[in-house]
Amino acid sequence: MPGQKIDLYKLYKDEYVTPRKPILVKTKPAQYLAISGQGAPGSDRFSACIGALYAVAFTIKMTRKFARKQDYAVCKLEGQWFFEADPARIPMDKWQWKLLIRTPDFINETDRQQAVATLREKRKPHEVEEVKLETINEGQCVQMLHIGPYDREHETIALMRAFAEQKGLKLVGPHHEIYLSDPRRTPPERLKTILREPAKKS
Amino acid sequence: MKDFTLRMHKERMLRVLVYIQQHLDDPLRLEILAGIACLAPHHFHHVFTGMLGESLARHIRRLRLERAAWRLKLSRMPVVQIALEAGYDTHEAFSRAFRNGFKASPTQFRRRHGTAYQLQVPSGVHYCDGVTLKDFRATRTGVKTMTVTIKQLGPMRVAFMRHVGPYNEVGRTWDRFMMLLGKEGLLGGDTQFIGICHDDPAVTPPDKIRYDACVTVGACFRPQGEIGVQVLAGGDYAVITHFGPYEKLGESYAKLLGQWLPRSGRDLRSTPCFEIYLNSPENTDPADLVTDLYAPLEPMQDILRR
CATH class of the missing domain: 1.10.10.60 (Homeodomain-like)
Structure with missing residues (x-):
């Protein structure tokens, strides 16, 4: 089998730092498997999208592995959240998001289409067809580890915003989260999430 | 009761x-x-x-x-x-x-004079020449901190690959198993990853340990090559969540079966225990791994009938 298993977190460890205080990170353009939707976290639509995203991610990886192509670890779930106003004022079922799994650059559209076709052949839910490959370029970001329930992220974001202002920067969004813990079992006060906010000169 | x-x-x-x-x-x-x-x-x-x-x-x-x-x-x-x-x-x-x-x-x-013949143990069970043991203390150190729920499961149809060999090498069997299922599009978002250990690593020689790596599949799936199909029996299960490395699963099983069970009013069914892996060792620190352990229970009415 060619080379060792690739771990993108190790390869790009500068982009996945988990500081307890806000810091600046420089990110390079990165390729993701992505699926967009609207609805409350935990809603049927949200869960179906997570399922579809993982199904495509696993199928691409395993198909390549079987063909003895470069192996890699499937990354953790990430999400971008698009809020036009303070999320506390938007009903949760109107929340808009894009769920992501970072994927090596050598994965291409043919891999994706083939995986989707295989999954549909096995009658996996139609959401797999909505999973796309997408390159996101966030450039300079403020980043910080949030420990605790998701509904207290605004406290961490406030620290990040203050830090950005100090540096003469403005958070321009979209808000990006990298889920390090499994919310199904981890007690809310122990949930670890990397928060990333793209920032530009103000 | x-x-x-x-x-x-x-x-x-x-x-x-x-x-x-x-x-x-x-x-x-x-x-x-x-x-x-x-x-x-x-x-x-x-x-x-x-x-x-x-x-x-x-x-x-x-x-x-x-x-x-x-x-x-x-x-x-x-x-x-x-x-x-x-x-x-x-x-x-x-x-x-x-x-x-x-x-x-x-x-x-x-x-030496007056030396004790006994080695300290919580059970109080010691060798005693010619005297028949009458009682022992059943350990209960973990009972208070354990959260056990009883779940009723329907039968679960799973594809599985049998691993025979050292327990710490089951990862290789999983790798191959996942690859063969994954390329067929059989690993969906709702797939459950289940392990059944038929032997105790502390008793059975490493090369003889039998372990089944299992993945839930639909009714259409047919056995193929090294991959078989079995049905995990439905019924009542006592469930606890194990947080941390897989090497310590044995300790959690021992607490569930040896400490909680005797005080629960229930009895074990003879089908094996199984464990459901909730996250993947591929991208998770051992300390953050989460596993649910399932111990099969006899139906309550069978105990009441005794």
Whole structure:
């Protein structure tokens, strides 16, 4: 089998730092498997999208592995959240998001289409067809580890915003989260999430 | 009811403990001991470790050492013979083990006055020449901190690949299994990843350990090549969540089967336990791994009928 298993977190460890205080990170353009939707976290639509995203991610990886192509670890779930106003004022079922799994650059559209076709052949839910490959370029970001329930992220974001202002920067969004813990079992006060906010000169 | 089952579970185990003491010179095979306890061999070691606070192998080793201590003091048997009957091939190995427990070499121990013959254990079970064991303390250190829920499961149809070999190599079987299923589009978002260990790594030789890597599949899936299909029985299960590395799963099983179960008013069904992996060791620190452990329970009415 060619080379060792690739771990993108190790390869790009500068982009996945988990500081307890806000810091600046420089990110390079990165390729993701992505699926967009609207609805409350935990809603049927949200869960179906997570399922579809993982199904495509696993199928691409395993198909390549079987063909003895470069192996890699499937990354953790990430999400971008698009809020036009303070999320506390938007009903949760109107929340808009894009769920992501970072994927090596050598994965291409043919891999994706083939995986989707295989999954549909096995009658996996139609959401797999909505999973796309997408390159996101966030450039300079403020980043910080949030420990605790998701509904207290605004406290961490406030620290990040203050830090950005100090540096003469403005958070321009979209808000990006990298889920390090499994919310199904981890007690809310122990949930670890990397928060990333793209920032530009103000 | 709960008192009744605790008594029942303790009586079964007491029969085993008495049998062990009367057969310290025999190989003491797992199947025989499990039979005396009315337990399936794959449940026995967890129940034993949980109730006694030490594994079966340790228990036997300790009793043989305690017997050796008695013989050193109360007989004129040569040390070499005592060592042999305690299960040690060489005097050195015996001396090391003995010193480890009794903090003295066998010869020092023989000369010394008023030394205790017993090694400290929570169960209070010790070698006692010619006296039949009447009772023991069932360990309960983990009972308070354990959150056990009873779940009713329907039968689960799973594809599986059998691994025979050291437990710490099951990862390789998983890799291959996942690859073969994944390329077929059989790993969806709702797929559950399940492990069934049929043997105890502490008792069975590493090359003989049987483990099934299982993945839930739909009714259309047919066995192919190395991949078989089995149905995990539905029914009541006692479930606890294990947080942390897979090497410590045994401790959680022992608590569930050996400490919680005897006090629960329930009894085990003979089908094996299984574990459901909630996150992947591929991208998770061992300390953050989360696993649900499922112990199959007999239907309540079967216990009430007794």
